Amino acid sequence: MSDYNQNGRQEDNFEPVDRFREETAAEVVPLERERKSEGAKPIAEDQPENRQIDTKSSIGIFALVLSILSLLIMPIVLGAAGIIAGIYARNRDAKTMGNWAIALGAISIIASLFLSPYL
Template identity: 45%
Template structure:
């Protein structure tokens, strides 16, 4: 029995498991690969776009969209009386452009009035 203990002590050690000299291979596993679990930080693709938008002067954006906002609002109001579908659609499209350029209030009003004009023109005016 003492010989068995000495044999176990004399066996080669490969770092994790003892190698049995009678088998000639690792008794626990035949693979000698190292694995690791590494996680990279997520890439934020929107961060550069946000920095570019922050650099733009907000006052120049608002003044650039104000003219478009007034035009969109005028088209939407006129569409209540003349050609509601065509003028209302034009008011809505230009209203979105105005909102994008910084005139959020005028653009929103133009979009709302244009949508009301189209709804009234399609569903209510045919009955009169």
């Protein structure tokens, strides 16, 4: 769509922008002072507590996953790893998941010892 004018220069013929009718919007994010006035905690205060809870639960979940996998494959190796990770999780205040991981790891090892002659 380019033409050359009388001086030899190239001219671009663009369509006018006026014929487009677009609707635009922007997201509105509350400022810090507005959040404080609403009674909510600032984001910076929530982060250390969330990190501590996530660390506890992630160790417990890891131990539990190891113990559950030990029921399916490599019961001696993964069961022992699940027991060790479960003890570590219990010491890190993830007591419920740690106890479950220890119990499932022990059950997996004991079951594999009794059932291995039959496989």
